[in-house]
Amino acid sequence: MTVKRLYRYHFLIMLDHLPDLLDPFEFADKKRRIRGAYRLLAMDRVRDLLLSPEGDAEVELEFRREGRHAVVAGQITAELTLQCQCCLERLSWPVRTEVRLGIVRSIDEAKRLPDDLEPLLVESEAAVKPMDIVQDELVLAIPIIPQHRSCALPWRGDATERPAHPFAALAQLKKNLS
Template sequence: MTERLPDFIDPLGLVKKQADMRGTAAVAQMPRLVEAVMEPVGEVEIELHFRREGRVPTIEGRVSADLTLQCQCCLGPLAWRVDSPVKLGVVATLEEANLLPETHEPLLIGDDPQVRLLDIVEDELLLALPIIPQHSRCGAHAEPESLEEPGRKNPFGVLAALKKV
């Protein structure tokens, strides 16, 4: 296991060595993730194992981080823990990607064996984020705030009374 993570890796070379990697990286080093979070602070914990499953070179492990997202209801900060499993099949072509087991996501490397490690980590984190982040109290069951002024009659009050009948 290594503590200092390399910038670029050769996934197939690491699979041949059956390498293990463990370390951390700053959230601020991942530009697409920085755009998705409210505060780009903290670190991502990375643990990856490079193995072969049958004929498929794989990368398995976990990425985890404590992120601050923006609630899309109240626009306030939302603490979000990501602890996502990683299970990638390393492929060179789209045809190989189509042959992967359903349990694996493809990592398309093409002709260049070098891949930026943080791109893999960033992809996994982005996939683990909710589509619409929101607090549980801001969900669909939360009572909407009244926009009425106190003492002013609601013009639709009669309709509300009919609805209760």
């Protein structure tokens, strides 16, 4: 291990609990990493989208500098319980999402971020709730129409199996009357 590497790891601090608020720029400057879990029940924006808000979201986030940009990167893992929109039964939805955000203070800064970074806009008070980052990522991971792979809708087969148009009978009746 080189001296440079020893110096780098000397300042890498791992927090095993998730703070309620943090200054992302300070955390990036100090190369801080946080790890822990949030209860799904405590996440108001996610809880309302779930059939059952049981379980946790495991979080590991690293704050660092990449050039002139403050960055938060890591992953979020959770097992969400959704409702299948075809059969209305429970649907287990595993989530493992990668987080890669550029921390910015304005829209102009966001426009200057590299393409591989999504902006995380921080207001003037420079405090961020890590739970908000987790909730945003989980909401994005939930499909618009959750359904089991085995639930087959009638129109999912080939074109010959498609059901008749609901107004086909009316069209035929109209044609017969004319």
